Every structure is written in structure tokens, then in C-alpha cells.
Amino acid sequence: MKDDLDLSTRNRIMQMLKTSGELTAKEITDQLGITGMAVRRHIANLERDSLIESTTVRLPMGRPAAVYRLAAQAEEYFPKNYHAVALDLLAELEDEAGQSMVNLLFEKRKETLYKRYAGKMADSELEHKVAALSDIQNDNGYMTTWEKTSDDAYVLTEYNCPIAQVANKYNQACACELKLFESLLGATVSRSDCLASGDRKCVYHIRRS
Known part of the structure; x- marks a missing residue:
């Protein structure tokens, strides 16, 4: 008490x-x-x-x-309502310019994030890249862990999604994140679990290309 x-x-x-x-x-x-x-x-x-x-x-x-x-x-x-503002803006954009413009916006965001983080992926070792990506996502609030599952395979898990409300409505957010990870890691990446789809976490399976 x-x-x-x-x-x-x-x-x-x-x-x-x-x-x-x-x-x-x-x-x-x-x-x-x-x-x-x-x-x-x-x-x-x-x-x-x-x-x-x-x-x-x-x-x-x-x-x-x-x-x-x-x-x-x-x-x-203190309470913040950023996701509601973002959803309202995306809805306005979709009404004014159509779904293709919303898709383009998410693609632009992916390109911006790639430019921001590509320098941290300069190391040629995939394991170091996975570790760096995990650190980046942790800094952004995704509560991320990673593990090595074989000589050329890794699993990266996100237990939180700061943009969950946006991703729940616009699956482009999840698709662009997957493409971003592939570009940053230079590896084949697939997702077996997704928070936006109702799973308890996002699970990415990473394999050397």
C-alpha cells in the first residue's frame, strides 16, 4: 500500500x-x-x-x-496519441491520392531508414550485422533479441512494436520492414510470426544468401 x-x-x-x-x-x-x-x-x-x-x-x-x-x-x-495522428494523416493521404501514394510513402520511409543505418552494417560478417540490427531495433523500442541457430542461420525476435496501431491497418509497414532487413543484412529474411497479425512477437528467420 x-x-x-x-x-x-x-x-x-x-x-x-x-x-x-x-x-x-x-x-x-x-x-x-x-x-x-x-x-x-x-x-x-x-x-x-x-x-x-x-x-x-x-x-x-x-x-x-x-x-x-x-x-x-x-x-x-505523459499520454501521447502519435499513432492516432499518424493514422489520420495516412487516411487523409489515401483519400486524396489513393493507395499507391500510401505505398510510396512506406517505400520512402524504408529508403530513409536504410540510408540511416547502412553504415552500421559495413562489417562483412552476417553475425555482426544481425547483432547490429538487434541493437538498432532495441534503441527504437522493439525489445529485440537474436540467436544463432546454425552456421549460416539466425533468428531475430521483436517482442514489441512501437508502430503496432499503424501496422495493424497498413500491412505495408510490415512488408517494408522485411525488405529493409534484407537490404541491411544482405541476406534472405522471412517472417514466421507477426505482432500485427495477432502473434505475441515478430520472428525473423535470417539465412546467408
Whole structure:
């Protein structure tokens, strides 16, 4: 129960800073109605987790005080609706220019990603390329693992899809990812499981061409 209360108070502090911009520890204490010691403990934990940051300012009366505000990393804790915006834009594009233009957009995205990551695939060893691709996908939020299954075969697994809502409606996203992997790895790639199709993960089977 105490952990739930701590989490609730922590969230309230972050919401207060989100709406107010900057607050002192005293202002936070007054608004929450809890002890100053408890507020300082929450502030210390939030600073430790890089969710808030502070600067010292001079006040009209008394000693300088620390003013707290949200750090950039804290934005991840607030609701985002990017997928809905992306789906609306794709639907508008499809209505205005047709399905072929949507397909072209996904192809352009594939080309952009290839140019961005091809340099990390310069190593001629397929195993090193698979490892690099796994790191890239992890950095992009796909929760990726990989394993070697034989001398010339590998399996790369993604347990999360940051663009799942888009991929669920536009299977071009999945098709382009498969082509991107083939281009980056210079290998034959097939997919046996797909999150967008209702599976628990995306599983890519990679074999030396």
C-alpha cells in the first residue's frame, strides 16, 4: 500500500510540474498537504531517476531556493496519441491520392531508414550485422533479441512494436520492414510470426544468401 501511495504522490508532483512549469519544494508541499520531509524524499527520488531537474533562484525574501521542473525524460510518462495522428494523416493521404501514394510513402520511409543505418552494417560478417540490427531495433523500442541457430542461420525476435496501431491497418509497414532487413543484412529474411497479425512477437528467420 505504501508503494502505491508513493507512486501516486510521485505522479501528482509530476502532473503539478507539467501544468505549473516550475515549483519550489514549499509550493509543492503546500499543494500536496503532506510534510516537507516527505516532499523532499519524493524530489530526491525523481531527481535520481532523471525525471526532474532544478535551478537555484533568488527570492524577494529570504535565502535562495531550488526551483524544480520536469526533465526531458519525464515526457515519456505523459499520454501521447502519435499513432492516432499518424493514422489520420495516412487516411487523409489515401483519400486524396489513393493507395499507391500510401505505398510510396512506406517505400520512402524504408529508403530513409536504410540510408540511416547502412553504415552500421559495413562489417562483412552476417553475425555482426544481425547483432547490429538487434541493437538498432532495441534503441527504437522493439525489445529485440537474436540467436544463432546454425552456421549460416539466425533468428531475430521483436517482442514489441512501437508502430503496432499503424501496422495493424497498413500491412505495408510490415512488408517494408522485411525488405529493409534484407537490404541491411544482405541476406534472405522471412517472417514466421507477426505482432500485427495477432502473434505475441515478430520472428525473423535470417539465412546467408
